[in-house]
Amino acid sequence: MSPVTALTYVLPHRLLSSLARKLAYSRNRRLKQWLIDTVIRVFGVDMGEAANPDPTAYPSFNAFFTRGLRDGVRIADPDPRAILMPADGRISECGHVGRADQGVQHEDAGHIFQAKGRGFTVAQLLGDVDAARAFEGGLFATVYLSPKDYHRVHMPATGTLRETVHIPGRLFSVGEDAVGTVSRLFARNERLVCHFDCDFGPMAVVMVGALLVSGIETTWSGIEVPPYGGPVTVKDYRGSDIVRERFAEMARFNYGSTAIVLLPPGIATLDDALHAQAAVRLGQRLATLQAAS
Numbered sequence: 001m002s003p004v005t006a007l008t009y010v011l012p013h014r015l016l017s018s019l020a021r022k023l024a025y026s027r028n029r030r031l032k033q034w035l036i037d038t039v040i041r042v043f044g045v046d047m048g049e050a051a052n053p054d055p056t057a058y059p060s061f062n063a064f065f066t067r068g069l070r071d072g073v074r075i076a077d078p079d080p081r082a083i084l085m086p087a088d089g090r091i092s093e094c095g096h097v098g099r100a101d102q103g104v105q106h107e108d109a110g111h112i113f114q115a116k117g118r119g120f121t122v123a124q125l126l127g128d129v130d131a132a133r134a135f136e137g138g139l140f141a142t143v144y145l146s147p148k149d150y151h152r153v154h155m156p157a158t159g160t161l162r163e164t165v166h167i168p169g170r171l172f173s174v175g176e177d178a179v180g181t182v183s184r185l186f187a188r189n190e191r192l193v194c195h196f197d198c199d200f201g202p203m204a205v206v207m208v209g210a211l212l213v214s215g216i217e218t219t220w221s222g223i224e225v226p227p228y229g230g231p232v233t234v235k236d237y238r239g240s241d242i243v244r245e246r247f248a249e250m251a252r253f254n255y256g257s258t259a260i261v262l263l264p265p266g267i268a269t270l271d272d273a274l275h276a277q278a279a280v281r282l283g284q285r286l287a288t289l290q291a292a293s
Contacts, residue, residue: 021215021226024062024254035061043148049073066151066252074150074282076247081289083268084156084247084282085141086205087259088149091278092142094270097122097262099137110136112260122262124187125206127167127232131195134202137265141274141286142186144258152252153259154282159196159203161242166224166233167191169209186260192216192224194250200289204262207251215254219244247283263287 026032036055039045047053051068058064076084098111110121110132122140123132145151169190190209195202207216209225216225220242221235244250268287274280 018226018228020255024065025060027060032058032061032064036064039065039147043146045148049150062254066254068152069150076283077285079285079288082285083261083263083287083289084154085143085280085284085286086156086250086261086282087143087145087151087153087280088282089143089145089259089280091274091276091280092144092258093276094141094274095139096270097135097138097140097265099265112140112142120185120187125191125260126193126204126262127165131202131204134264135204135262139261139263139268139270139287141261141270142258143260143280145253147255150282151254152249153205153207155196155244155246155248155250156205156261156286157196157198157200157203158246159198159244161194161220161237161240161244162197162202163195163237164218164221164224164235165193165195166235167193168229168232186258190225190228192218192251194218196244200267201264203264204260205250206260206262207253208258208260210255210257216251217254218251219249261286266290 023031023035033056036058039061040047040055047055049069051070052058055064058067074088076082093112110123111119112122112125121132122135123129126132167190170188186206186208192207192209194205194207196205197203209216215223217223220237268289270287271285274286
């Protein structure tokens, strides 16, 4: 464990994130421009892909960080059977969710691999044992968004929003060292679980917060995080007819973090090109729907 990761165990996570949020939304011209220029320089942000490539045109650091892309910079895989990558970034891990054997529960049931032998269960991630059962034996993909990446998350497949669950938690870093050393990291950090009903069954997209992440927003409800901490908050959208089409924007981070996609068993196969640390782009193929039997 690196000294930085070790330090995050004792840092006041929510206080730091609240301060980061104030900085991100500041309209002080010198401060916001220094932040923008620093991130572009340090992380190598490609402003040529941005809808507005002028770094000085953004009124705040947050406006820069959640910038849109030029039309056509990202395209969806044209195969209608393709389930899409929800964001730019790199694969932290992907694969099959552990499954109980012939109805007998065991330690790998519902298990998601994190890194270096560490993992967590879908029930821990979703905060709901019943909801987790639908994904046992299914597929998962964990996508890490670095500070240089496009920070809007899009729909892997067309779905009708059923429910969101804001689960309070810590705000550990989600960098490579933390993922490899902090036990159950993604199931411990503050997160927003988005449940959708699709033609093939349920789909979950989990927006995982991290240290200095100043917020999570959705296209249907606006700001979801903050508030930080507090009780678990469930919003029931059944009957609201909120549909998001495949490849449409669904949410955004106000700083870099992680999105996790969960698919039910028997409906798709993971794309062969995907593996841990693979660089990925929004709209590329994540998985392929199997033909109906």
